[in-house]
Amino acid sequence: MNIIWHNQSKQYHLFNEKISYIMCVTPVGEIGSIYFGKRIHDKDDMSYVINRFALPNVTVDPDTESYSMELNRQEYPSFGTTDFGTQAYEVEQPNGSRISSFVYRNHRIYRGKPAITGLPATYASEEEAMTLEITLADNFAKMTLTLFYTIFKDHPVIARHVAFKNEGASAVKLTRALSACVDLPDMDYEWMQFSGAWARERIPEVKKISTGALSIESKRGTSSANQNPFVIVKRPDTDDFMGEAFGFSFVYSGNFLAKAEGNSFGRLRVLMGIHPDRFTWVLNPGEIFETPEVVIAMTDCGLNGLSQTYHELYNNHLVRGKWKNTPRPILINNWEATFMDFDEEKILSIARTAREAGVELFVLDDGWFGERNDDYAGLGDWIENPKKLPQGMAGLSSKINALGMKFGFWIEPEMVNPNSNLFRRHPEWVLAAPGRKSSLGRHQLVLDFSREEVVDHIYGMLKKVIGDAKISYIKWDMNRSLTEVFSPDLNADEQGMVYHKYVLGVYSLYERLTNEFPDILFESCSSGGNRYDAGMLYYAPQAWCSDNTDSIDRIRIQYGTSYGYPISSIGAHVSAVPNQQTGRTAPIETRANVAYFGTFGYELDLNTLSEEEFDKVKEQIRFMKEHRELLQFGTFFRLRSPFETDQAAWIVVSKDRKEAIFGFYCLRSNVNMMPGFLKLAGLDPDALYELDGEEYYGDELMHMGVALTDLCSDGLATGKDFVSYVKTLKVK
Ligand code: DGJ
Numbered sequence: 065m066n067i068i069w070h071n072q073s074k075q076y077h078l079f080n081e082k083i084s085y086i087m088c089v090t091p092v093g094e095i096g097s098i099y100f101g102k103r104i105h106d107k108d109d110m111s112y113v114i115n116r117f118a119l120p121n122v123t124v125d126p127d128t129e130s131y132s133m134e135l136n137r138q139e140y141p142s143f144g145t146t147d148f149g150t151q152a153y154e155v156e157q158p159n160g161s162r163i164s165s166f167v168y169r170n171h172r173i174y175r176g177k178p179a180i181t182g183l184p185a186t187y188a189s190e191e192e193a194m195t196l197e198i199t200l201a202d203n204f205a206k207m208t209l210t211l212f213y214t215i216f217k218d219h220p221v222i223a224r225h226v227a228f229k230n231e232g233a234s235a236v237k238l239t240r241a242l243s244a245c246v247d248l249p250d251m252d253y254e255w256m257q258f259s260g261a262w263a264r265e266r267i268p269e270v271k272k273i274s275t276g277a278l279s280i281e282s283k284r285g286t287s288s289a290n291q292n293p294f295v296i297v298k299r300p301d302t303d304d305f306m307g308e309a310f311g312f313s314f315v316y317s318g319n320f321l322a323k324a325e326g327n328s329f330g331r332l333r334v335l336m337g338i339h340p341d342r343f344t345w346v347l348n349p350g351e352i353f354e355t356p357e358v359v360i361a362m363t364d365c366g367l368n369g370l371s372q373t374y375h376e377l378y379n380n381h382l383v384r385g386k387w388k389n390t391p392r393p394i395l396i397n398n399w400e401a402t403f404m405d406f407d408e409e410k411i412l413s414i415a416r417t418a419r420e421a422g423v424e425l426f427v428l429d430d431g432w433f434g435e436r437n438d439d440y441a442g443l444g445d446w447i448e449n450p451k452k453l454p455q456g457m458a459g460l461s462s463k464i465n466a467l468g469m470k471f472g473f474w475i476e477p478e479m480v481n482p483n484s485n486l487f488r489r490h491p492e493w494v495l496a497a498p499g500r501k502s503s504l505g506r507h508q509l510v511l512d513f514s515r516e517e518v519v520d521h522i523y524g525m526l527k528k529v530i531g532d533a534k535i536s537y538i539k540w541d542m543n544r545s546l547t548e549v550f551s552p553d554l555n556a557d558e559q560g561m562v563y564h565k566y567v568l569g570v571y572s573l574y575e576r577l578t579n580e581f582p583d584i585l586f587e588s589c590s591s592g593g594n595r596y597d598a599g600m601l602y603y604a605p606q607a608w609c610s611d612n613t614d615s616i617d618r619i620r621i622q623y624g625t626s627y628g629y630p631i632s633s634i635g636a637h638v639s640a641v642p643n644q645q646t647g648r649t650a651p652i653e654t655r656a657n658v659a660y661f662g663t664f665g666y667e668l669d670l671n672t673l674s675e676e677e678f679d680k681v682k683e684q685i686r687f688m689k690e691h692r693e694l695l696q697f698g699t700f701f702r703l704r705s706p707f708e709t710d711q712a713a714w715i716v717v718s719k720d721r722k723e724a725i726f727g728f729y730c731l732r733s734n735v736n737m738m739p740g741f742l743k744l745a746g747l748d749p750d751a752l753y754e755l756d757g758e759e760y761y762g763d764e765l766m767h768m769g770v771a772l773t774d775l776c777s778d779g780l781a782t783g784k785d786f787v788s789y790v791k792t793l794k795v796k
Pocket residue numbers: 399429430474541543589590591592608610611
């Protein structure tokens with residue numbers, strides 16, 4: 065890993081063993097792109113890449129008379145001169161102009177990686193990463209902007225963000241401040257996005273890129289289940305096993321825009337950042353605005369390679385504290401077992417049986433506080449309901465601890481029901497537009513987390529409940545989108561700051577709680593997977609992946625999630641049948657076979673199971689305890705896509721390739737078909753593996769494949785609906 069500055073040619077080369085990222089100070093003084101891709105040799109001067117053709121109808125810089133931004137690749141394109149593509153930022157200056165040209169002032173190269181104030185970001189030591197900061201200045205706007213690039217030693221990744229500073233005497237308005245722009249020299253690419261809605265999150269969609277723009281966005285205040293802030297730009301023939309691709313992952317949990325735009329000269333521009341709609345940041349003299357981070361990864365060996373990069377990077381350089389690379393406790397959550405209808409005895413009866421099965425952590429979900437007996441009341445009143453918890457959280461937690469289990473509970477700190485003491489006392493603490501009605505979501509309103517006093521109040525209440533009891537886990541939920549986003553605390557000019565300030569408020573509460581209670585495992589949740597993003601992973605190393613607990617649907621949801629997020633982050637539970645969301649009845653084996661590839665737990669009352677099923681649960685828990693480190697932190701490969709076939713398969717392989725576990729799932733049976741083979745991946749080709757008591761070479765399993773004869777029923781079908789198996793391989 066190194067960052068070289070070629071003084072003569074004014075070029076930068078950031079590289080590690082896998083990638084090169086080359087830039088230059090352009091003839092107009094802005095920063096341009098020369099190359100991003102597989103590692104290439106360093107050279108003093110690559111200016112031959114800069115286009116100086118005087119094409120008809122192209123505008124050029126007056127000093128150079130030949131350089132047009134439109135015909136060249138930019139690193140952080142500005143508005144108002146010779147580039148007509150989507151700009152990365154826009155500054156409204158006191159005279160109303162938005163034209164800008166920030167030109168090179170200086171740069172710094174150093175080891176390590178700086179934090180971003182108030183925002184989540186990847187981190188690295190001086191041995192693990194190097195950073196380049198390039199500061200540009202616009203003398204008319206009297207501002208600087210600093211581009212940050214970090215290259216990691218062991219990962220094909222560049223992390224980027226930007227800081228703006230007002231050096232003038234008057235306030236300016238940032239009306240757009242994206243985090244990164246990558247211009248590529250051709251547009252023979254496809255765009256892959258992860259879209260959906262509640263209960264069907266992160267389903268991959270692939271589109272051809274051409275001239276014009278493709279984009280995804282969220283304007284819901286959260287990153288959302290509808291579009292995930294992670295996209296892939298890949299060659300058309302790139303699949304999971306081969307080919308070139310770039311990933312763009314936004315370390316942010318609010319509104320976002322991700323856009324790909326091909327121009328008429330073959331240039332492909334990819335941009336990502338806070339959504340510019342409804343965003344205006346007032347920057348007073350001397351103030352700095354820092355954007356969130358975008359993590360850009362590159363692969364030349366297929367999408368499994370790209371995903372593994374994100375898995376490794378996020379497990380080692382984003383997740384912090386005690387739970388970094390720590391196998392997750394097997395939990396039981398009472399939500400689907402009781403909803404809000406419970407008392408302490410009911411909870412203890414679920415807990416006792418779960419303990420007998422080997423479960424390690426009990427999670428008390430929604431309904432324990434205030435007048436929360438249905439979803440019309442109580443949010444905001446974070447005080448135990450004595451009818452349900454006579455000795456409070458402390459009493460219940462010590463009873464659960466006495467059974468030999470850890471204990472945790474559910475909160476939804478950003479919300480308030482109109483029917484709550486908090487709202488009655490502080491109706492002005494919600495996001496609401498004066499004189500207009502407030503839209504409801506699940507009968508609740510959104511607290512104005514852009515205000516410090518609101519965050520302080522919620523912090524105080526939660527600190528008390530958590531601090532009084534012995535708490536090992538918190539599930540932090542968030543169950544609606546933001547509407548009527550207006551804060552009475554800010555003046556008219558500043559209303560464009562509310563969405564981002566809200567996210568900063570959420571992060572500040574997370575920061576305070578995780579600092580105060582460093583041993584607690586946080587799981588983020590937003591009606592399932594409505595806020596599944598890299599920003600959340602910085603605070604909460606796991607996320608409830610979806611409210612859809614049907615194992616067959618979960619195969620698709622978890623498969624899609626695995627493109628951008630580590631398996632250790634995927635909250636996955638075995639729930640009751642018929643499934644509460646889909647009505648589907650899948651065997652208990654399949655329900656566990658899917659949940660193993662996640663954090664693993666149960667979401668049902670184990671007392672309702674037959675003796676035979678209960679024995680199976682005990683065996684599942686024993687299996688998970690034995691293999692969870694490999695399952696959650698091994699190298700994960702997608703093998704067969706449920707989006708392309710009626711089957712799915714995936715495998716995790718240990719770092720030393722001596723052990724592996726694969727899962728195979730038949731989503732729908734097809735009659736009168738040959739069973740075929742499943743090719744495994746990631747194994748040591750020369751090693752002899754034991755599988756089902758037989759020996760096989762790694763290359764045999766990877767290139768010939770495992771015969772799927774187990775799935776043949778009476779020679780008529782390749783499987784039965786919902787049948788699955790999980791198998792372990794070990795080098796002898
Ligand atoms: C939505 C979550 O996704 C569920 O798991 C559950 O916690 C409910 N909220 C509780 O209200």
